[in-house]
Amino acid sequence: MGNNNDELERLKHLRDQQLRARDPHKKQQQLQYNISRRYRESREPFNLKKMWREVEHKWRGLILGGFFGFVLLVALPHFVDSEWTELIGFGALLFLMLIGAAIGQAADARDELRDLIHKR
Numbered sequence: 001m002g003n004n005n006d007e008l009e010r011l012k013h014l015r016d017q018q019l020r021a022r023d024p025h026k027k028q029q030q031l032q033y034n035i036s037r038r039y040r041e042s043r044e045p046f047n048l049k050k051m052w053r054e055v056e057h058k059w060r061g062l063i064l065g066g067f068f069g070f071v072l073l074v075a076l077p078h079f080v081d082s083e084w085t086e087l088i089g090f091g092a093l094l095f096l097m098l099i100g101a102a103i104g105q106a107a108d109a110r111d112e113l114r115d116l117i118h119k120r
Contacts, residue, residue, distance in 0.1 A: 057111070058104035065100025069093030 020026070052060070073089035082088075 056104070057107035058101050061100035061102070061104025061107070062097055063100070065096040065098070066093065068100075069096035072096070 055063075069089075069092050072092045073086070076089045076092075077085045
């Protein structure tokens with residue numbers, strides 16, 4: 001008799017579980033939650049720091065390398081008086097952009113490996 005009651009309880013629990021899974025109110029609540037979350041996110045003020053964090057490392061490295069290369073391109077003629085100064089400045093600009101992109105790519109690869117390791 002006790003075995004029969006356990007089976008009835010299990011079937012009741014299974015039926016309740018199936019009804020909850022098909023509950024239209026649950027889907028409606030989830031939809032409302034997603035809509036309100038998107039609305040809140042769209043109402044947040046623009047944040048340059050948050051935007052910079054979302055940019056991949058390889059692009060950040062490329063931008064920073066380009067910035068430092070440009071500074072060198074502008075500053076080099078003030079310190080060195082030569083015919084080749086501008087050409088050397090452009091070469092430094094390209095070289096620093098490549099170095100920045102390579103370092104950024106390495107940082108992206110490191111982050112991807114870290115994510116793969118922590119998913120296990």
